[in-house]
Amino acid sequence: MLVAMTNTPPRVRFAPSPTGLLHVGNARTALYNWLFARRAGGQFILRIEDTDLERSETRYETQLIEDLNWLGIHWDEGPGAPGEPETGNYGPYRQSERLAIYAKHTERLMAEGKAYRCFCTLDDLEAERLLAAAQHRPQIYSGRCRSLDADTINRNLAAGMPYAIRLGIEDRPLCFHDIVRGPVEFAAGTVSDPVLVRSAAGGSAGLSKIEGGGIPVYNYVVTIDDALMGITHVIRGDDHISNTPKQVAIYQAFGWAVPEFAHLSTILGADRERLSKRHGATSISTFRQMGYLPEALANYLALLGWGAEDGKTETFTIAELAPIFSLERVTPSPAIFDFDKLNWLNRHYIKQADPDRIAKLAERQFCLHRPDVFPLWSSSELYTAETIDLLEHLDPPIHLDLPSREMIAERRAWFLSLLALFLPSVDHLDQLPIKSSFIFGFDPDASHADAENAAILAADSARSVLSEFASRVRAHAGPVTPEDFKTWINEIKAATGVKGKELFHPIRIALTGAHSGPEFDRVIPLIEEGAAMGLAIPTVHDRIEQFVGV
RNA sequence: GGCGCUAUCGUCUAGGGGUUAGGACGUGAGAUUCUCAAUCUUAAAACACGGGUUCGAUUCCCGUUAGCGCUACCA
Numbered sequence: 173m174l175v176a177m178t179n180t181p182p183r184v185r186f187a188p189s190p191t192g193l194l195h196v197g198n199a200r201t202a203l204y205n206w207l208f209a210r211r212a213g214g215q216f217i218l219r220i221e222d223t224d225l226e227r228s229e230t231r232y233e234t235q236l237i238e239d240l241n242w243l244g245i246h247w248d249e250g251p252g253a254p255g256e257p258e259t260g261n262y263g264p265y266r267q268s269e270r271l272a273i274y275a276k277h278t279e280r281l282m283a284e285g286k287a288y289r290c291f292c293t294l295d296d297l298e299a300e301r302l303l304a305a306a307q308h309r310p311q312i313y314s315g316r317c318r319s320l321d322a323d324t325i326n327r328n329l330a331a332g333m334p335y336a337i338r339l340g341i342e343d344r345p346l347c348f349h350d351i352v353r354g355p356v357e358f359a360a361g362t363v364s365d366p367v368l369v370r371s372a373a374g375g376s377a378g379l380s381k382i383e384g385g386g387i388p389v390y391n392y393v394v395t396i397d398d399a400l401m402g403i404t405h406v407i408r409g410d411d412h413i414s415n416t417p418k419q420v421a422i423y424q425a426f427g428w429a430v431p432e433f434a435h436l437s438t439i440l441g442a443d444r445e446r447l448s449k450r451h452g453a454t455s456i457s458t459f460r461q462m463g464y465l466p467e468a469l470a471n472y473l474a475l476l477g478w479g480a481e482d483g484k485t486e487t488f489t490i491a492e493l494a495p496i497f498s499l500e501r502v503t504p505s506p507a508i509f510d511f512d513k514l515n516w517l518n519r520h521y522i523k524q525a526d527p528d529r530i531a532k533l534a535e536r537q538f539c540l541h542r543p544d545v546f547p548l549w550s551s552s553e554l555y556t557a558e559t560i561d562l563l564e565h566l567d568p569p570i571h572l573d574l575p576s577r578e579m580i581a582e583r584r585a586w587f588l589s590l591l592a593l594f595l596p597s598v599d600h601l602d603q604l605p606i607k608s609s610f611i612f613g614f615d616p617d618a619s620h621a622d623a624e625n626a627a628i629l630a631a632d633s634a635r636s637v638l639s640e641f642a643s644r645v646r647a648h649a650g651p652v653t654p655e656d657f658k659t660w661i662n663e664i665k666a667a668t669g670v671k672g673k674e675l676f677h678p679i680r681i682a683l684t685g686a687h688s689g690p691e692f693d694r695v696i697p698l699i700e701e702g703a704a705m706g707l708a709i710p711t712v713h714d715r716i717e718q719f720v721g722v
Numbered sequence: 723g724g725c726g727c728u729a730u731c732g733u734c735u736a737g738g739g740g741u742u743a744g745g746a747c748g749u750g751a752g753a754u755u756c757u758c759a760a761u762c763u764u765a766a767a768a769c770a771c772g773g774g775u776u777c778g779a780u781u782c783c784c785g786u787u788a789g790c791g792c793u794a795c796c797a
Contacts, residue, residue, distance in 0.1 A: 506727090
């Protein structure tokens, strides 16, 4: 089978329902589909499964598309943005636009005698199930409506009884091949006649009309779509394994070739339960908001259930992944999502990334999380050199209160050194505003009150160090330089005999509110230069007055 | 209850009838540093259990156990 496949490029699809945000598990499925298609030179198709009109929302579809693009996953065929034309010759690519196709196929199966009307009520079926469970038998539909005589059917129809349409399947094993798991077989007598079309109102209340469109169910439409779209490899989550025999039966009823399958294991949380919001972030858009880089997330997802052939390489971009990815190497066992490893990859890619790009992303985080201390940057996109240039040369000139070119350059340089200082201590970009918040000021009372700080400050050595330091700062005019600081430290060391942690910790607490943080040589210029260029930042002098004054 | 899937360090995984069972994250220790982070060095850490098959099984087969999924006229 694989030999035959190698001649024709494979066609794969990712088929999400727009009923919520894109979950990491689904994103990983999309990624594996995309990688497989790229590797084999095939087509990757996006199909929107929106037959559940009640839960499907356009905004989720829009978000989904945005998230996939963000991850770097692009499709060869799929729906256009709402109102835009689709790409590909196998459309429509939204199931809600394919209802007529499904109805036509149902008519065909009915005409061929392969499908039948099932008048059983939901209660009837429930009773059958209960009985089967009590007798320790597989809970499958008895098939009692399969051979209803024409008179009964006509009577029921005339009486307006609701019915579903089922596919009649022979009692035999249903098998398929799974690239991840090998051959899978469901024994005879374990699979019900699949429902193809459900009653219009979902049960005893409604009427099912093939012509008018009773509602076709998932297992049915997915099979028709996959077959009609020429899908050769169905790569999806393993929660679909038990649906697969029914789909195989549907392929066979139509006389269509059964595709290859690859069922990907579930992603679990640390407690070995299916990963959900309760474990932390789960949707791609949340990770994005938190300041994870797409290449980090894609790399991590690729590693969850797959390993490189050398057993060693851990970091790759999806472009590097595409030529080496293979479904044969995907593990069948479920994987626990490890936020620590994701963080490690994110730090790795933050280091690798273009500083300009990181600066832009970081700036967004500051605007979002600290608009109070960072009003300047919220509009800095407007303040590019090009913008200023443009406005200056307008005729008549527009008068805007724009900062000068020099000021922009100055502040930009300052912001970049802020980033350089704090980036190494951050897992994801949204931690930046909190990590660096002491630069913009801190609460001296809270800092004194902190138990660890209080213990350090209570020491006699700490008192003398601080008073020595304070008197030097007060006696000093203008911004403090690292050189000033170094000189003072040496003087204080000589005057008090205190050194090491006992010397530095009190000063650090007074200046930053905490006993740990980045090196003084870089913190002090950041503070003094930032204050000097008019940012709302307390100077070293301000800090000492505020802190010692308390 | 039924059907199905899964089982190598705490986690993600490599490997495969005979190996010192490899790598990465995390953890511990050390170096560096005023501290924290980063960085470098280093250590500890695994073949679920029981039967086969075999000269030899972590590897192949069968059970057991555990976990997960499905068990709808949801997708």
